[in-house]
Amino acid sequence: MEYPGPSRVATLGSLMGVASLALPWLTVRSSRLAEGESISLLGTANTLTAVLIAALWVVVLALSLRPATRMNAYALACLGATLLPLTLLTAGMGAERLLADAPAVARASLGGAVWLSLLAGYFVLHTSLSALKDRPCARRVLMLIAPGLILLLGLLGAFESLALSAEFTGNEQRLARETGRHLALALGSVFIGALIAVPLGIAATRHRRTERPIFLIASTIETVPSLALFGLIIAPLAALSFAYPALRELGIRGVGAAPALIALILYSLLPIVHNTYAGLKQVSPAALDAGRGMGMSNRQLSWRVEYPLAIPLIGEGIRTATIQSVGNTAVAALIGAGGLGHFIFQGLGQAAPDLILLGALSVIALALVLDTVARSAIKMLTPRGLRREGD
Amino acid sequence: MILMEELTKRYGESLAVDTLSVEVAAGEVCVLIGPSGCGKTTTLRMINRLVEPSEGRIFINGEDTRKRPPELLRRSIGYAIQSVGLFPHMTVEQNISVVPSILGWDRSRISNRVHELLLLVGLDPAGYTHKYPTQLSGGEAQRVGVARALAADPPILLMDEPFGAVDPLTRERLQQQFLSIQKELRKTVVLVTHDLDEAVRLADRIAVMRAGKLVQFDTPERLLASPTDAFVRSFVGADRALKRISRVPVTSMMQPVKTLVRSGDTLSGDVSQVPRFAWVTDADGRLLGWLDTAQSRSPDSVFEIDAAQVEYLTVPDSASARDALSRMLGQGVRSIPVIDESRRLLGEVTLRSIEEVTAE
Numbered sequence: 001m002e003y004p005g006p007s008r009v010a011t012l013g014s015l016m017g018v019a020s021l022a023l024p025w026l027t028v029r030s031s032r033l034a035e036g037e038s039i040s041l042l043g044t045a046n047t048l049t050a051v052l053i054a055a056l057w058v059v060v061l062a063l064s065l066r067p068a069t070r071m072n073a074y075a076l077a078c079l080g081a082t083l084l085p086l087t088l089l090t091a092g093m094g095a096e097r098l099l100a101d102a103p104a105v106a107r108a109s110l111g112g113a114v115w116l117s118l119l120a121g122y123f124v125l126h127t128s129l130s131a132l133k134d135r136p137c138a139r140r141v142l143m144l145i146a147p148g149l150i151l152l153l154g155l156l157g158a159f160e161s162l163a164l165s166a167e168f169t170g171n172e173q174r175l176a177r178e179t180g181r182h183l184a185l186a187l188g189s190v191f192i193g194a195l196i197a198v199p200l201g202i203a204a205t206r207h208r209r210t211e212r213p214i215f216l217i218a219s220t221i222e223t224v225p226s227l228a229l230f231g232l233i234i235a236p237l238a239a240l241s242f243a244y245p246a247l248r249e250l251g252i253r254g255v256g257a258a259p260a261l262i263a264l265i266l267y268s269l270l271p272i273v274h275n276t277y278a279g280l281k282q283v284s285p286a287a288l289d290a291g292r293g294m295g296m297s298n299r300q301l302s303w304r305v306e307y308p309l310a311i312p313l314i315g316e317g318i319r320t321a322t323i324q325s326v327g328n329t330a331v332a333a334l335i336g337a338g339g340l341g342h343f344i345f346q347g348l349g350q351a352a353p354d355l356i357l358l359g360a361l362s363v364i365a366l367a368l369v370l371d372t373v374a375r376s377a378i379k380m381l382t383p384r385g386l387r388r389e390g391d
Numbered sequence: 392m393i394l395m396e397e398l399t400k401r402y403g404e405s406l407a408v409d410t411l412s413v414e415v416a417a418g419e420v421c422v423l424i425g426p427s428g429c430g431k432t433t434t435l436r437m438i439n440r441l442v443e444p445s446e447g448r449i450f451i452n453g454e455d456t457r458k459r460p461p462e463l464l465r466r467s468i469g470y471a472i473q474s475v476g477l478f479p480h481m482t483v484e485q486n487i488s489v490v491p492s493i494l495g496w497d498r499s500r501i502s503n504r505v506h507e508l509l510l511l512v513g514l515d516p517a518g519y520t521h522k523y524p525t526q527l528s529g530g531e532a533q534r535v536g537v538a539r540a541l542a543a544d545p546p547i548l549l550m551d552e553p554f555g556a557v558d559p560l561t562r563e564r565l566q567q568q569f570l571s572i573q574k575e576l577r578k579t580v581v582l583v584t585h586d587l588d589e590a591v592r593l594a595d596r597i598a599v600m601r602a603g604k605l606v607q608f609d610t611p612e613r614l615l616a617s618p619t620d621a622f623v624r625s626f627v628g629a630d631r632a633l634k635r636i637s638r639v640p641v642t643s644m645m646q647p648v649k650t651l652v653r654s655g656d657t658l659s660g661d662v663s664q665v666p667r668f669a670w671v672t673d674a675d676g677r678l679l680g681w682l683d684t685a686q687s688r689s690p691d692s693v694f695e696i697d698a699a700q701v702e703y704l705t706v707p708d709s710a711s712a713r714d715a716l717s718r719m720l721g722q723g724v725r726s727i728p729v730i731d732e733s734r735r736l737l738g739e740v741t742l743r744s745i746e747e748v749t750a751e
Contacts, residue, residue: 062533290476293441293549294490294539304489307478383480385523 010064010076013123016116017057023113025091028098031105032352044094056083060124075130077142080125085149087117095161109354136146182339185332186325189261193268194318199274211277218270226331233259247321260337267328268321275317279310308383315378326367392579398447400433407433409603410487418577422590425600431583435549439468453733466490469540473552475532477524483535484520490543508538511727513568530561550582566592591634611638624732632749637713641706644748645729645738653679658690670728670736678728678736705730712748715740
């Protein structure tokens with residue numbers, strides 16, 4: 001049976017994987033600020049491992065060029081799921097070996113090869129899994145093997161010598177605290193934003209004259225770069241808190257969480273207003289006519305027919321706003337609001353690339369988790385009759 | 392029951408409906424028909440105030456429809472539209488339950504009503520109550536729409552091209568269903584259609600409209616026999632005779648026949664009284680076939696009509712003169728027997744009798 005396996009992406013992935021063999025795998029520096037030395041694959045791993053990795057990529061390349069069959073998809077998925085943890089393990093072990101005799105301040109960072117092969121492995125894994133859509137159980141297992149193994153290896157200490165881990169262990173407590181702040185800002189702003197934006201979206205559908213101004217304002221806000229918007233809010237807010245000491249008691253000052261929250265709320269308006277509007281507009285006019293004709297009042301029509309039918313799109317709008325918010329909150333650290341951006345900017349200030357990486361990866365991980373949670377929530381809230389097949 | 396008095400609807404400069412006055416009696420099916428843009432749908436929607444008249448009034452049972460808030464008015468009027476408009480996020484049961492639950496019926500009363508209505512429209516409750524609209528075919532959705540309109544047992548039913556969106560075969564079945572439901576429930580129905588055959592089939596009286604004005608309001612028979620002006624004549628079409636006889640039941644014009652009876656091996660009956668091609672029945676009067684008496688008088692020579700041939704060599708008693716004519720022409724015969732459900736011979740229709748009916 002022919003599977004619509006997009007093996008061209010797998011081929012691309014395998015080529016990237018092969019290319020990564022030639023790139024530097026680690027960068028070793030005697031201290032955080034010193035010039036780094038690039039280490040190739042052969043410097044990182046022993047010959048056997050190096051040959052194994054190379055061989056695996058070649059096999060992946062070969063498989064990706066063959067016609068797409070179910071066996072092929074399984075094989076590619078397994079190989080991809082193997083190569084991801086294997087790459088990281090190799091780098092981790094290599095770092096441990098290279099730093100064995102080095103002073104404590106020495107750092108071994110992941111090189112371009114590792115990033116490239118992680119991306120390559122992800123391509124291979126993901127596309128081969130998409131060809132296995134009709135086997136949800138196997139698919140889920142294969143999808144979780146790689147992150148599961150990586151997590152396990154991490155807990156067993158395989159990555160301890162990597163600079164990233166060093167940064168992590170040095171900042172564990174702060175990381176937890178800033179994650180909490182980040183979540184509070186991102187989620188809090190979307191929540192308040194939704195409370196404002198959903199009624200605005202409803203108003204835009206009901207009253208023609210409000211449609212233009214609402215969208216105009218929301219779109220304009222969206223075009224202002226985040227840092228600039230933060231800046232625009234700081235001055236008036238500072239003036240306000242200066243004039244009204246009560247605000248200062250509450251913790252509302254010119255800088256810090258307050259201006260960040262306000263800006264984040266403003267940013268979350270457009271996706272939610274837009275999707276609320278679209279969600280209500282796409283409700284079948286026949287259903288509305290029938291509803292009105294059978295004697296539903298406007299309120300009954302809205303609550304029993306329109307709003308339930310608009311939930312999927314409104315949910316998508318809130319999900320989009322949430323992911324956007326997680327990203328924007330990273331910038332808020334610059335004005336003293338805290339959040340995971342703290343590590344990014346500190347890393348920038350100290351020229352410590354792995355600290356930057358720590359912050360960036362945390363933000364990405366947070367976004368992915370919230371995205372998954374949001375998707376499940378939307379699915380659960382969508383009325384039964386509207387769920388598509390396979391949802 | 393429904394009195395429309397000088398109804399007018401103006402949109403800017405143009406008149407969608409122009410001083411329309413129509414009275415629909417209780418239990419009557421009134422069909423509004425006319426070319427596109429004649430105002431028939433606007434008129435229908437003025438009855439339940441989805442459109443407010445510019446001038447004129449509507450009385451339902453003597454009460455001006457403007458007296459009550461529109462929502463309350465509409466809850467006592469069933470409304471079924473062409474695109475059905477089922478709520479996609481609700482099951483069939485929930486869809487039908489909408490108006491009863493707004494009216495505050497209790498749960499068991501509603502679920503009994505849903506069960507009863509699904510049976511009425513020809514859908515098996517066990518199979519359909521939990522389905523969602525996306526899982527229904529066009530014909531099934533239309534039936535659910537009608538069930539939903541009838542849910543709170545309103546005395547009046549408004550229908551806007553309810554059978555328009557399905558294929559001809561399903562449409563005919565739905566029309567048949569409608570007629571049998573109407574026979575049982577005797578609702579006051581106002582139905583909009585652009586299909587004259589549908590109007591002739593379903594209506595007690597037809598209101599022909601043109602450019603917002605009422606042109607003729609008559610029974611289908613009178614409309615087809617005497618169209619008032621050139622427009623109606625051309626609207627009704629050149630084959631009005633055929634349309635007319637589609638309203639004449641065979642039972643009203645069939646003639647009694649003398650038959651031969653076959654019991655076992657014997658053939659009894661007065662051969663001198665029967666025509667050359669005589670119908671042969673069994674002892675209970677059930678039609679077995681026919682015999683060419685000129686050729687043979689023997690029971691073995693009876694040409695038997697088997698189950699497969701019954702449909703086109705006979706007409707059921709529920710058929711119209713048009714069905715009989717169609718079959719006679721199809722078979723190249725001049726007469727056709729009328730039988731009941733148990734195949735008992737009731738009478739005969741001939742080409743001559745059809746000519747007589749058409750000539751009236």
